[in-house]
Amino acid sequence: MAGSSPRYDICRYCQERFAQTSGPGRKKEYCSIGCRSKAQRDRSGKAGQHQAPSALPLGRRIAEDLQALSAALLEAEYDGRPLHELLRCASDVAREVEYYTAAAVQDARYQGASWEQVAEAARVSVTTARTRWPENRVQERLRRRAAERAAVRQPLVTMTEGAGGAEGGPLSKAAERASAKLASALSHLHRSSDLTIRDVGEQTSLSPSYVSRILSGERTPTWPVVCALTALFGGDPAELSVLFESAHGKVPPAQYAITDAVARLHAALRGLHLAAGRPQFGVVRRASHGALSVQEIHDILDGVLVPGWEQTSALVTALGGWPADVRPLWQAVHYTFLLCMDPPTEPQLPPAGPSESA
Structure with a gap:
């Protein structure tokens, strides 16, 4: 992992991007043993048919x-x-x-x-x-x-890397979208708290005008301010952590432990759900045009289910987000999981049974 940046390729079976091995030997054509096995079965059992x-x-x-x-x-x-x-x-x-x-x-x-x-x-x-x-x-x-x-x-x-200051300079469109979602999430928590702007200012030592600009999206707050406001409103700062990083234009490291990568993805999805005003799961299901069931939405937002990309994309769209903004987080989970299941030193052995990771 250390040293030069990994080279990426497209899996010939599932079409997902994966980290290519850089050592000697034959270049990998599939992201996992499971995809390689399925490709071989398709070639031998269904020759001439497209699937x-x-x-x-x-x-x-x-x-x-x-x-x-x-x-x-x-x-x-x-x-x-x-x-x-x-x-x-x-x-x-x-x-x-x-x-x-x-x-x-x-x-x-x-x-x-x-x-x-x-x-x-x-x-x-x-x-x-x-x-x-x-x-x-x-x-x-x-x-x-x-x-x-x-x-x-x-x-x-x-x-x-340096664009994430409290009142930083111009940010990308993705950062602007994240900033707007962060403001929407804080605004929803504020409305649920029944506190006035003056109450918030008195309890956080922030001026009422500054609090108002944060909640309207005119200003993107620092992380301590996000934590203070979220705690005061009875929310969980962890749900806003990814939105905060994206709003400040911070690009996270490409590699995370699998548990951290999964936690970040779930935090981003819960943050979007919060920014949308925490709509009921039935409303989200209808907004996804039936791509997700109520149970799937519940399990994803509850952190029980790690969604596939089609589920992730449908949920993000239903919550008013942009799938392209969330895809790097999903890819971090996917690639970390693949590296655990299919390490770079994979020998060229006869295909094993189907992999659960495919």
């Missing part, structure tokens, strides 16, 4: 990132940034659209669409469709995309 390698479409993950990139472009436009910055943001969006198109075609092919149907949808000839989006070329594009996004994430830690 979706994952319940979650490939295009959906890329569409979530497109949402964030488009927001960055809009932010740059609003800020009146120089033309070269606007064009760089536009180029990022255009490149991601190309990746999305390839992934969407692959999704359709996995679901049984013919090349004639793909060609008609894309308004190209069948020959062009076959040439432009063959499975091996799409897989190569997705691997390249994974490497690009891994390279982009590294500088972000340095760039945003």
Whole structure:
């Protein structure tokens, strides 16, 4: 783990990003033994038939990132940034659209669409469709995309490390969204406490005007202030810890112990639930369009269930959040778990039985 940053690749079966081994020997093509075994069974038992390698479409993950990139472009436009910055943001969006198109075609092919149907949808000839989006070329594009996004994430830690001051300078759109959610969560706790702004000021030694600006989202408070207000309102500061870090533009370390990574994911989801005003689980289920059951929502927010990405994405969207903002937290859980189940020194042995981690 120590030393150079890990290289990332796309699992050929589940299409999740995973840390590639850097030592000698053959490069890993699958994120776990389970995925490798399933791929081998599919090849031997269902040759010539296409099956979706994952319940979650490939295009959906890329569409979530497109949402964030488009927001960055809009932010740059609003800020009146120089033309070269606007064009760089536009180029990022255009490149991601190309990746999305390839992934969407692959999704359709996995679901049984013919090349004639793909060609008609894309308004190209069948020959062009076959040439432009063959499975091996799409897989190569997705691997390249994974490497690009891994390279982009590294500088972000340095760039945003010092941006988390109490009244820091300009932050990213994701930080602004987190700041707004933090204010919403504190505001909901305040309303539930039945305390007036003056009461809060007297009991925390903060001026009523400053408390008002915090609750309205005009000011992002420091962590001691968050703790003081949350405790006064009868809440749990831990539920707001991830929102606070994101609001201050702090990028956490890429590696956590599995228990810490899971705790951070659950804290982020509970924070979003709080920011949404703690809606009843039935309301959240309806907002997820039935993607989650009431029991699943209860278990996730109670910390009993570690959700898959489709569940996480559906819950975040139902709570008014952006899946792209939460995905790094989910990935931290996923990759840490994979490393525990499938260490980098994995020998090339005959496939074992199906893994529970897949």
